[in-house]
Amino acid sequence: MANHKSALKRIRRNEQVRLRNRYQHKTARNVIKKLRSETNKKKASALLPSAVSMIDKLAKRNIIHNNKAANLKSKLMKMVAAL
Numbered sequence: 001m002a003n004h005k006s007a008l009k010r011i012r013r014n015e016q017v018r019l020r021n022r023y024q025h026k027t028a029r030n031v032i033k034k035l036r037s038e039t040n041k042k043k044a045s046a047l048l049p050s051a052v053s054m055i056d057k058l059a060k061r062n063i064i065h066n067n068k069a070a071n072l073k074s075k076l077m078k079m080v081a082a083l
Contacts, residue, residue: 021063028054035076041083048080 002008031051038044052073059069 025063028058044080044083
């Protein structure tokens with residue numbers, strides 16, 4: 001167990017950050033799943049900006065890798081364009 005006050009605080013902070021990252025990542029994954037299952041082009045086009053925004057935020061905060069974000073956005077845009 002940690003002996004220093006700052007180390008104990010860091011442990012608490014890390015847990016809060018981990019839970020926040022997990023929530024944001026899960027929310028983005030749910031939006032992506034919803035977008036992928038969409039068959040109506042209008043609805044998919046309406047969902048796309050929010051999904052791309054979430055993906056960008058995850059990449060900016062290093063929750064996912066920048067290349068993974070680019071690949072996800074590319075595939076989603078391709079899918080919406082093909083509808």
